[in-house]
Structure formats: C-alpha cells, structure tokens
Amino acid sequence: MAELQFREAIRAAIDEEMAQDEDIFVMGEEVAEYDGAYKVTEGLLDKYGPKRLIDTPIAELGFSGIGVGAAMNGLRPIIEFMTFNFAVLAADQIINHASKIRYMTGGQVEIPIVFRGPNASAGQLSATHSVAYDAMYAHFPGMKVIYTSEPEDAKGLLKSAIRDPNPVLFMESEQMYGLKGEVSDEEDFTIPIGKAKVKREGSDVTVVAHGKMYHVATQAAKQLEKEGVDIEIIDPRTVKPLDLETIIKSIKKTNRCVIVDEAHPFGGLAAEVGYLIQREAFDYLDAPVQRVTLPDTSAPFAKNLFDEWLPDAADVIEAVNTVTYRK
Amino acid sequence: MAKKDKDTQEIQFTPSGTSILTNGKIQKSTELPSPTRKKHKSLGLSEEDLVAMFEQMYLQRRFEERAMQMYQKGKFGGFLHLYMGQEAISTGTVFALNDDDDIITAYRDHGWGLVRGVSPKEGMAELYGKVTGCSRGKGGSMHFANVEEHFWGGHGIVGGSIPLGGGIAFANKYKQNGRVTASFMGDGAVDQGVLHETMNMAQNWGLPCIFAIENNGYAMGTAVHRHSVGELVDRAKGYGMKSAVINGMDVFTVYEKMKEIAEDIRENSNPWLLEIRTYRYRGHSMSDPMKYRTKEELKEYEKLDPVERIKQYLLDNDIIDEGKVEEIQDDIEDRVMEAIDFAEESDFPEKSDLYKDVFVEDDYPFHT
Numbered sequence: 085m086a087e088l089q090f091r092e093a094i095r096a097a098i099d100e101e102m103a104q105d106e107d108i109f110v111m112g113e114e115v116a117e118y119d120g121a122y123k124v125t126e127g128l129l130d131k132y133g134p135k136r137l138i139d140t141p142i143a144e145l146g147f148s149g150i151g152v153g154a155a156m157n158g159l160r161p162i163i164e165f166m167t168f169n170f171a172v173l174a175a176d177q178i179i180n181h182a183s184k185i186r187y188m189t190g191g192q193v194e195i196p197i198v199f200r201g202p203n204a205s206a207g208q209l210s211a212t213h214s215v216a217y218d219a220m221y222a223h224f225p226g227m228k229v230i231y232t233s234e235p236e237d238a239k240g241l242l243k244s245a246i247r248d249p250n251p252v253l254f255m256e257s258e259q260m261y262g263l264k265g266e267v268s269d270e271e272d273f274t275i276p277i278g279k280a281k282v283k284r285e286g287s288d289v290t291v292v293a294h295g296k297m298y299h300v301a302t303q304a305a306k307q308l309e310k311e312g313v314d315i316e317i318i319d320p321r322t323v324k325p326l327d328l329e330t331i332i333k334s335i336k337k338t339n340r341c342v343i344v345d346e347a348h349p350f351g352g353l354a355a356e357v358g359y360l361i362q363r364e365a366f367d368y369l370d371a372p373v374q375r376v377t378l379p380d381t382s383a384p385f386a387k388n389l390f391d392e393w394l395p396d397a398a399d400v401i402e403a404v405n406t407v408t409y410r411k
Numbered sequence: 412m413a414k415k416d417k418d419t420q421e422i423q424f425t426p427s428g429t430s431i432l433t434n435g436k437i438q439k440s441t442e443l444p445s446p447t448r449k450k451h452k453s454l455g456l457s458e459e460d461l462v463a464m465f466e467q468m469y470l471q472r473r474f475e476e477r478a479m480q481m482y483q484k485g486k487f488g489g490f491l492h493l494y495m496g497q498e499a500i501s502t503g504t505v506f507a508l509n510d511d512d513d514i515i516t517a518y519r520d521h522g523w524g525l526v527r528g529v530s531p532k533e534g535m536a537e538l539y540g541k542v543t544g545c546s547r548g549k550g551g552s553m554h555f556a557n558v559e560e561h562f563w564g565g566h567g568i569v570g571g572s573i574p575l576g577g578g579i580a581f582a583n584k585y586k587q588n589g590r591v592t593a594s595f596m597g598d599g600a601v602d603q604g605v606l607h608e609t610m611n612m613a614q615n616w617g618l619p620c621i622f623a624i625e626n627n628g629y630a631m632g633t634a635v636h637r638h639s640v641g642e643l644v645d646r647a648k649g650y651g652m653k654s655a656v657i658n659g660m661d662v663f664t665v666y667e668k669m670k671e672i673a674e675d676i677r678e679n680s681n682p683w684l685l686e687i688r689t690y691r692y693r694g695h696s697m698s699d700p701m702k703y704r705t706k707e708e709l710k711e712y713e714k715l716d717p718v719e720r721i722k723q724y725l726l727d728n729d730i731i732d733e734g735k736v737e738e739i740q741d742d743i744e745d746r747v748m749e750a751i752d753f754a755e756e757s758d759f760p761e762k763s764d765l766y767k768d769v770f771v772e773d774d775y776p777f778h779t
C-alpha cells in the first residue's frame with residue numbers, strides 16, 4: 085500500500101495507462117505547460133511530450149468534439165475539464181454525439197473516451213461554478229458515470245475508465261485533490277466499473293453517499309456512533325451503471341436508508357435510488373427513505389448562505405434521526 | 412499515396428511560447444499599438460474630466476490593492492481576479508459612452524463596477540459576501556452588477572457574456588432607443604464558439620454593439636499566441652465587421668476610439684470588433700505562481716502603468732500639482748478604508764435569502 089493524494093492517484097492512473105498505450109492522450113485547458121489547473125497532470129508533459137499532452141484554448145465544445153472524433157478514429161482521449169461546470173458548453177458533443185453515435189450507426193463505431201475533471205461545488209464560487217452534474221449525465225443512455233470519494237477508488241476506476249470501450253465521465257472534486265489515502269500498489273490494480281463498496285459496516289441505518297458527500301456521511305457516522313447508532317455506509321462509486329444489489333442487500337439488513345447527494349433534489353441520484361429501493365425492498369423498510377441534498381436553489385456566494393446550502397453532517401444526522409424515529 | 416511519417420516525436424499540436432519552456436528573454440505577449448498623440452482639449456475633455464478620470468483610475472487601483480490584502484488576511488473567500496493594469500479600459504470606455512449606454516463584462520469586473528456606480532462600500536461588501544453588497548452577497552467578486560446604471564454585470568463563464576451583450580443590443584435596436592452596448596471579453600473568450608455565432612448574427616442584423624476584447628496577453632497561464640491563431644482582431648474580417656486594434660494602457664486612446672465607434676454605431680447601427688491591448692499585473696486569480704511569464708515582461712508593462720500615466724499628464728500640464736494629487740490619493744484611501752469597515756460591519760444575508768431571487772415571485776413552491 086502506498087499513501088497517495090487524490091491528485092496523485094489520478095495522475096498515476098493516467099501515467100500507467102499512457103505508458104502502456106500510445107493511443108492515449110490528454111487534452112484540456114492548462115493541462116500541459118501549466119501542469120494542470122489543479123496539478124493533476126503535473127510532470128506528464130515532460131514525460132510524454134506535447135504530442136500527448138495538449139493545451140487547448142477555452143473552447144470546451146470544440147475540444148470535446150475533437151476528442152470524440154479522435155476516439156471514433158482509433159485514439160483513446162482523456163479530456164480534462166477545468167470543472168464539469170464548464171462542460172455544460174460541451175454538452176452537445178457529450179450528449180448528442182459521444183453517447184449516441186455508436187447506437188445510430190448500428191454499432192459500427194467505438195468511442196473509447198474519458199471526460200474527467202472536478203464536479204460540483206468548491207467553496208464560495210457562486211452559482212455557475214457549483215453544480216453536481218453526475219446524475220444529469222447518468223440520465224442519458226450510452227455513457228458511464230463515475231464520481232469517486234477516495235484515492236484508491238479513483239485510481240482503480242480511472243484505469244478501468246480509460247480501458248473501457250465506451251464514453252465514460254469520471255468526476256473528481258477540487259476540494260478532494262489534496263486528500264490522502266492508501267492506494268493498492270498491486271501491479272495493474274483496477275476496480276471494475278459498476279461496483280459499489282460497503283465502506284463502513286453497521287446494523288442500524290444504510291447511508292448511501294458518493295463523491296464529496298461520502299466524507300460528510302463518515303463524519304455523521306462517527307458522531308452517531310457516540311450516540312449508539314450504527315451506520316452502514318455504501319459508496320456507489322459508479323453512478324451508472326448503479327450497483328443496486330449492494331444497496332438492497334444492506335437495506336434488507338438495516339431496514340432504513342438515507343441517501344446523501346450533492347445534487348439538487350429534483351431528479352437526482354437520490355430520487356432514483358429512492359425509487360429503486362421502494363420497488364425492490366418495499367417490504368423491508370421500517371421507515372420512508374430520507375434524502376439529504378442541496379436545496380432547490382443555486383449556490384449563493386455569501387459564506388453563511390453557502391454553508392447553509394451545502395449538505396453537512398448535521399443534515400445527515402437529522403435524516404438518520406428521522407428514519408430511526410429518534411425524535 | 413502520401414508518405415507515412417514515422418517520427419512521432421516531432422508532432423506538437425499546441426505551440427509553446429513565452430513560458431517556462433523557453434529561454435526567458437523578454438518576448439511581449441502582446442504588441443502595443445501607439446497611443447493617441449492628441450491632448451485632452453482636442454479630445455474634448457475638460458480639466459475636470461481629467462481629474463475625474465484620474466480619481467476613478469486611482470480608486471480602482473487602490474480598491475483592489477486593499478481587497479487583495481483583505482483576501483490574504485482571510486477576510487473573504489472565493490476567487491479574486493484583479494483588474495490592476497487594465498484600468499484605462501474601464502475608465503476610457505465609461506467616459507466615452509453615454510450614461511445609459513450598456514456595458515457587460517466577464518468576471519474581472521471590479522473596475523467596471525466602480526466606474527459604473529457601484530460604490531466602494533457596495534463593492535467591498537460584495538467581496539465579503541455581505542447583504543449590503545451590490546449583488547446582495549449572492550454573487551461575490553465575479554458578479555458585480557449595477558443594472559440601474561446599465562452595468563449588466565460580471566459573468567463567470569468564459570464567453571457567456573458575449574451573446575448577452577448582443578441580446579442587450581438587440582433589445583435596444585428593437586426599441587429604437589439609441590443606446591449602444593459594449594460587450595467586453597478577455598482574449599481567452601475569443602476562442603469560444605459563441606463569439607462567432609454572435610458576430611455573425613450581429614453583423615447580419617446590424618446590432619448596435621461593440622464587441623471589445625481586453626487582450627491582456629494571457630488566458631490564465633496560456634499566452635495569447637498559444638491559444639489563438641493569428642491576430643484576434645482579424646476575426647472581424649470573416650464577418651465584414653468594422654474593427655480596430657488600440658493601446659489599452661492609455662486612457663485617452665481608449666476614450667478617443669470608443670467615442671468614435673459609439674458615434675458610428677449610433678449613426679449606422681452596425682457592430683464593431685475592437686481589440687484593446689493591455690496587461691494584467693497580478694496573477695490570474697490569487698493562487699497563480701505565474702511561471703508562464705517573465706518578471707522582465709511584467710516590469711516592461713509596469714513602466715507603462717495607466718494610472719501613473721494620467722497622473723503624470725496632469726502634473727506635466729499643470730492641471731493639478733503634487734499637493735492636489737496627494738490630497739486626491741489620501742481621500743481615496745480614506746474611502747477605501749471606510750469601505751472595508753463598512754463591509755466588515757455589515758450583516759450577512761438572512762438564511763431565508765437562500766430562497767430569495769430564485770424566481771420573481773416570492774411564494775414559489777420549492778422542491779424538497
């Protein structure tokens with residue numbers, strides 16, 4: 085095991101894959117000479133040269149589309165967005181093209197592309213820089229969506245994403261890049277896409293949480309432990325395909341569930357998982373499923389409002405109290 | 412049949428340039444056109460105008476120097492993109508345009524707010540995220556706005572404000588109210604597709620809009636010739652749009668050209684593409700190691716400082732003396748310090764403000 089920062093784990097995944105396959109290249113804003121806006125790609129220009137580490141203009145639609153075209157024609161692009169908040173400008177190429185061309189051509193084309201970068205909020209950056217996009221992309225057929233919470237998951241799943249023959253969206257967080265964690269140094273370590281992980285075993289309530297919210301759930305679990313409530317945390321890691329089996333298995337044990345999601349409430353991952361639980365495990369539930377999400381408003385700038393807006397451990401504890409009828 | 416090139420090492424897509432990879436000699440990121448030769452009288456500027464221009468430029472500079480210190484002390488968070496070095500552009504433009512002409516910009520917007528009626532107090536309070544801020548603490552540094560005085564705000568998505576400027580101009584033409592719109596963008600925004608879509612429609616429909624590029628040499632860490640091909644102003648050619656390139660370190664030059672363009676637009680209802688060459692003195696935001704440019708280059712541009720330049724003009728032409736300059740500067744310093752006190756003492760928004768201004772109506776049934 086090696087202790088790596090989140091950014092180092094991502095870099096290691098890219099580096100290892102690039103070393104094995106010459107068709108892999110990285111493209112995006114400030115990825116090469118600046119060493120990455122968040123230093124994820126630091127040193128890779130020196131190692132792989134300007135042919136394979138490509139600084140782009142601020143032209144998200146254009147370079148995403150060039151990535152899709154290159155993938156159709158045999159390359160394996162890794163497209164970095166400075167954040168998925170800016171990938172909105174590229175949504176046409178991701179949603180209308182990357183996800184649909186194979187289907188429309190009756191399977192004549194493969195599009196092995198990874199779109200990656202930070203997702204959701206990163207502190208007080210106001211409304212346009214703070215949105216969680218994982219569930220939005222998961223809505224569309226033809227793309228896999230990953231939003232990890234810890235360095236090891238990031239490394240293993242990013243390697244799988246790069247090898248995957250389909251478009252994959254791989255999401256990170258500006259606020260987690262410095263987070264350290266043990267990462268397997270097993271040779272060619274990968275994690276299969278579509279497998280959730282039980283990250284904390286517990287008997288009282290199942291909490292489903294991914295990305296940055298996993299850490300909020302962990303804080304809540306520590307607090308609740310002191311109060312004698314035993315939380316089981318499941319990190320889906322992959323949003324799509326979703327590993328429902330692991331979630332349902334846990335609910336059959338705990339009979340209660342809280343979903344923590346950094347998206348707005350309408351039609352997000354929490355909405356989807358909540359529906360699936362009632363369909364698959366209705367008879368096992370001892371309380372209605374609760375969710376903790378952002379409110380139905382955009383991100384405010386003011387610190388006090390931002391803190392109010394972003395889900396925190398207290399919100400999770402309150403939801404756990406509701407499903408356990410503790411108040 | 413074309414030959415196959417086996418030597419893959421030689422392929423390089425993005426050109427490298429003034430950056431850590433080269434030899435560090437002074438290689439200016441933008442060539443500055445000469446400033447106007449005209450003196451203030453032939454530009455139609457009074458001595459009072461000149462003093463007001465200096466005050467405004469010095470205010471923008473001092474406001475940001477103090478804001479930067481407060482940021483470094485941890486008084487507020489978020490991004491802080493400083494406008495220092497570019498003040499001649501905001502000031503020259505606003506003095507040249509009518510007060511009801513419309514302005515919209517990207518996120519490097521503090522100077523624009525200050526020159527368009529955002530008081531230092533409201534500006535500083537916005538940086539602090541206080542309810543007394545110009546955007547009531549909802550927007551922060553990137554979203555100064557004063558719509559009442561036709562400043563339609565800073566906008567944080569690169570390129571996002573370009574078509575908005577076009578749309579504001581569209582409405583002005585529709586209403587035949589004679590107003591001109593200035594839609595400002597950075598050099599980096601020129602690469603966004605939306606510029607081209609907007610320019611095409613603007614030219615075809617004769618929109619009364621100035622698309623103005625503040626070319627400060629860099630988009631974050633990428634020098635302009637690394638991100639954009641050819642001269643930025645030449646984008647106009649493909650659309651048959653009127654265009655010009657000017658020196659943005661000299662407030663007279665900006666004033667002169669903006670005045671001329673606004674007159675032309677009011678007469679002929681056609682858009683312009685204006686490239687204004689300038690330089691940003693500070694990093695892109697607050698956490699920028701600035702390895703992509705040399706200290707020498709920065710120094711070269713600091714010699715051309717627009718605030719110093721107008722001050723020197725005032726002194727050289729005996730419009731005001733050193734004593735008066737000091738008085739003005741002290742006065743502005745006081746106003747900025749008062750603004751900081753005001754921001755610190757102001758309240759944060761109420762919790763319920765989270766739900767305010769999402770929609771116009773105040774009884775909207777929010778989803779939970």
Ligand SMILES: Cc1ncc(C[n+]2csc(CCOP(=O)(O)OP(=O)(O)O)c2C)c(N)n1
Nearest residue numbers: 170519567568569597598599600629630631
């Ligand atoms: C669509 C989009 N992509 C990327 C960014 C991140 N970003 C913010 S500012 C910036 C550089 C813009 O440079 P330029 O347009 O030259 O303006 P300047 O900062 O020099 O004023 C980038 C890449 C963004 N805000 N929006």
Ligand SMILES: [Mg+2]
Nearest residue numbers: 597598629630
């Ligand atoms: Mg720039």
